[in-house]
Amino acid sequence: MSEPRVRRAEIAVEQAHVDRVYTQLAALKAQAEAMRTKGYEIGQGAQREAIFEQASMLFERDMMVHHANQTLQTLDAEYEGLVFGRLDHRDGELIYVGRLGIRDAEFDNLVTDWRAPAAAAFYQATAEEPMDVVRRRVIRCSGPNVLDVDDDVLIADAVPEDMQIVGEGALMAALGRSRGEKMRDIVATIQKEQDEVIRAPWRGVTEITGGPGTGKTAVALHRAAYLLYRHRRQLGGAGVLVIGPSGVFTSYISRVLPSMGETNVELRALGEVLDGLEATRQDSSPLAAVKGSLRMRRVLLRALRDTPPEAPDELRIVYRGEVLKLTERELEKVRRKAHTQGAPPNRSRVRVAELLLDALAAKAEGYAKEDGRQIDRAELITDLGERIEFHRFLVVWWPVLYPAQILKWLGNEKRLAAAAKGVLNRGEITMLAADLADRSHGWSVADVALLDELRVLIGPEPKRRRRQTVLEAEPERRGSTGTTHRPEHYDEYSHVVVDESQDLSPMQWRMVGRRGKYASWTVVGDPVQSSWPDPDEAAAARDQAFGAKTARRRYTLRTNYRNSAEIFDLAAKVVIGHAEAGELPRAVRTTGITPEVRPVERTGMEAATQGAVKELLGSVEGTVGVITAMDRVEEVASWFAATADERLKVVGSLDSKGLEYDAVVLVEPMELVTESTTGRRVLYVALTRATQQLIVLASDPDWLPSA
Numbered sequence: 234m235s236e237p238r239v240r241r242a243e244i245a246v247e248q249a250h251v252d253r254v255y256t257q258l259a260a261l262k263a264q265a266e267a268m269r270t271k272g273y274e275i276g277q278g279a280q281r282e283a284i285f286e287q288a289s290m291l292f293e294r295d296m297m298v299h300h301a302n303q304t305l306q307t308l309d310a311e312y313e314g315l316v317f318g319r320l321d322h323r324d325g326e327l328i329y330v331g332r333l334g335i336r337d338a339e340f341d342n343l344v345t346d347w348r349a350p351a352a353a354a355f356y357q358a359t360a361e362e363p364m365d366v367v368r369r370r371v372i373r374c375s376g377p378n379v380l381d382v383d384d385d386v387l388i389a390d391a392v393p394e395d396m397q398i399v400g401e402g403a404l405m406a407a408l409g410r411s412r413g414e415k416m417r418d419i420v421a422t423i424q425k426e427q428d429e430v431i432r433a434p435w436r437g438v439t440e441i442t443g444g445p446g447t448g449k450t451a452v453a454l455h456r457a458a459y460l461l462y463r464h465r466r467q468l469g470g471a472g473v474l475v476i477g478p479s480g481v482f483t484s485y486i487s488r489v490l491p492s493m494g495e496t497n498v499e500l501r502a503l504g505e506v507l508d509g510l511e512a513t514r515q516d517s518s519p520l521a522a523v524k525g526s527l528r529m530r531r532v533l534l535r536a537l538r539d540t541p542p543e544a545p546d547e548l549r550i551v552y553r554g555e556v557l558k559l560t561e562r563e564l565e566k567v568r569r570k571a572h573t574q575g576a577p578p579n580r581s582r583v584r585v586a587e588l589l590l591d592a593l594a595a596k597a598e599g600y601a602k603e604d605g606r607q608i609d610r611a612e613l614i615t616d617l618g619e620r621i622e623f624h625r626f627l628v629v630w631w632p633v634l635y636p637a638q639i640l641k642w643l644g645n646e647k648r649l650a651a652a653a654k655g656v657l658n659r660g661e662i663t664m665l666a667a668d669l670a671d672r673s674h675g676w677s678v679a680d681v682a683l684l685d686e687l688r689v690l691i692g693p694e695p696k697r698r699r700r701q702t703v704l705e706a707e708p709e710r711r712g713s714t715g716t717t718h719r720p721e722h723y724d725e726y727s728h729v730v731v732d733e734s735q736d737l738s739p740m741q742w743r744m745v746g747r748r749g750k751y752a753s754w755t756v757v758g759d760p761v762q763s764s765w766p767d768p769d770e771a772a773a774a775r776d777q778a779f780g781a782k783t784a785r786r787r788y789t790l791r792t793n794y795r796n797s798a799e800i801f802d803l804a805a806k807v808v809i810g811h812a813e814a815g816e817l818p819r820a821v822r823t824t825g826i827t828p829e830v831r832p833v834e835r836t837g838m839e840a841a842t843q844g845a846v847k848e849l850l851g852s853v854e855g856t857v858g859v860i861t862a863m864d865r866v867e868e869v870a871s872w873f874a875a876t877a878d879e880r881l882k883v884v885g886s887l888d889s890k891g892l893e894y895d896a897v898v899l900v901e902p903m904e905l906v907t908e909s910t911t912g913r914r915v916l917y918v919a920l921t922r923a924t925q926q927l928i929v930l931a932s933d934p935d936w937l938p939s940a
């Protein structure tokens with residue numbers, strides 16, 4: 234038979250099986266509904282015994298249907314189907330692999346869940362170690378329709394005569410396909426080196442490093458799905474948290490886990506880790522460096538011990554006709570003593586009241602001694618402690634503190650200078666105070682870690698009349714799927730995945746570490762893409778966040794699946810000298826399309842960008858990203874105010890982390906280099922976002938080192 238006819242025939246074979254799967258699914262659904270009705274009958278007390286028996290038999294089936302329904306709801310009919318793989322073993326055994334497991338009426342497997350041990354060979358078998366697999370077939374579906382099949386022969390001399398072999402590379406076909414707005418799962422084409430990481434043990438800390446496009450994010454998400462499937466009892470209840478660099482990123486990855494049926498995973502951007510806040514603004518890199526540094530912890534600690542701006546500077550109270558007065562200095566002595574006793578201020582009110590009453594009693598005793606009188610100390614303390622004026626004084630002198638309020642106090646340069654004495658330098662103090670004084674632009678992503686630190690240092694409100702929030706406002710409860718409702722400031726996740734971890738500041742590591750006190754970790758990063766200036770300080774904070782986790786394993790992914798080799802060659806040039814040999818991955822796909830570097834006059838940048846975008850929207854099927862320096866995003870976005878094409882996105886350099894587009898227009902690369910001390914790495918990130926085409930528009934040629 235000719236190749237197209239063989240292919241058509243093989244597609245028909247697989248279609249027949251896929252049809253069986255969907256028919257069985259419909260039958261299972263009908264059974265589940267019948268089951269519900271019977272469950273109702275149990276409630277009515279009818280036919281108990283028989284129904285219980287059936288109930289336990291059908292329980293598994295019901296669970297399966299529930300999982301199937303969840304998965305089906307999220308499958309994108311244009312792209313994915315339920316069944317995507319088939320293994321033909323040497324002994325004739327045949328396994329279909331899919332997004333979930335389905336059994337037929339005889340409880341035989343129609344489809345094996347990709348995470349089940351029986352499916353592992355689909356990812357792990359190679360020609361060198363075929364694991365008894367003769368042919369591995371990738372089945373590409375659109376909803377219930379089989380579109381294509383693609384085979385690998387793993388044991389050539391065991392191929393039976395009637396076995397047909399079709400195609401040459403499901404991976405390359407998948408990589409060449411255009412990208413949509415959201416990342417897609419890669420279950421059909423997970424590679425062996427990736428599979429090893431996905432299936433690594435769940436305990437301890439699993440680190441995944443590798444260059445751009447090596448599938449780190451994809452692998453981490455599939456690992457989360459795998460761990461939940463294999464260890465649902467240990468991990469499912471307490472939940473899994475995935476942390477990404479930005480809201481744009483978490484939205485980009487948001488459908489990967491649901492497409493595998495996992496909805497119990499919470500996705501949060503770094504600006505959203507603290508309940509009640511959704512910060513998206515990025516600080517300038519020097520400011521972010523100060524806010525992220527561990528030095529801030531000392532500054533915050535001193536700041537919250539400072540006298541509140543509204544606090545009265547003396548306490549006067551009349552006792553038995555005599556005025557007892559505590560001066561500013563005496564009050565400060567009490568404040569210092571209260572702070573050094575260890576409890577967070579919001580938990581210290583009662584203790585503070587005792588200390589103030591002690592000081593007042595000491596005053597009264599002093600006066601009495603001069604007059605040769607005796608004072609009943611206990612009576613004095615009871616009397617004054619019950620006075621309304623004493624309580625009025627207490628609540629303003631030792632108010633309930635809120636994190637946001639303390640950061641605002643630090644907008645006063647004098648106050649900040651006092652708190653930061655010997656910790657921050659003059660320039661840093663001026664810069665930070667100016668930023669904190671101007672609250673018109675809302676909190677930044679780096680502020681969130683400071684607010685969370687303060688939340689813990691201050692402690693919860695003394696009486697929880699209402700829920701404590703960082704902003705004194707009701708928080709919004711979020712979660713990627715809206716299915717889980719955890720208590721506020723939940724810190725008992727069983728597994729935490731941190732993506733783009735190379736960029737977390739030490740203060741952010743502390744914040745993230747608090748959420749995973751009891752968790753095992755999957756940590757994803759690439760040091761060469763780091764925009765954090767002090768990697769050693771961050772590494773120490775990271776180790777502390779992990780706590781005393783014993784097992785620690787590290788994997789490096791080395792193949793770049795995103796960029797064409799032509800695009801990656803250009804990107805690699807800008808980090809030569811900034812990366813160790815061996816830190817850069819190898820791009821496997823060539824397209825024959827070289828990236829274009831176009832010299833443009835500054836004044837002509839708008840027209841040149843519009844022109845390049847128009848070209849690319851015309852030549853690629855999927856998304857086009859325009860990447861600029863952070864402070865030019867609004868300006869560049871305004872150039873496209875009249876462009877209605879939803880495939881176009883304008884994004885700042887830092888926000889482009891983790892994202893990808895079919896085509897990219899990079900505006901003024903030198904501006905990315907100069908916007909921070911780690912600018913060259915940020916430029917490398919921007920240059921590695923395109924899968925097919927890249928146009929660089931530059932008025933300054935210095936960004937590209939001469940060869």
Ligand SMILES: Nc1ncnc2c1ncn2[C@@H]1O[C@H](COP(=O)(O)OP(=O)(O)OP(=O)(O)O)[C@@H](O)[C@H]1O
Pocket residue numbers: 404407408416417418419422423424427443444445446447448449450451452759762794795890891892893921
């Ligand atoms: N085995 C695979 N099969 C198909 N596509 C893959 C595979 N591995 C990775 N990809 C694709 O390659 C692209 C890059 O993957 P991903 O974003 O996970 O890489 P990354 O290492 O996190 O990149 P970066 O560090 O640049 O953010 C994605 O489109 C992903 O779906």
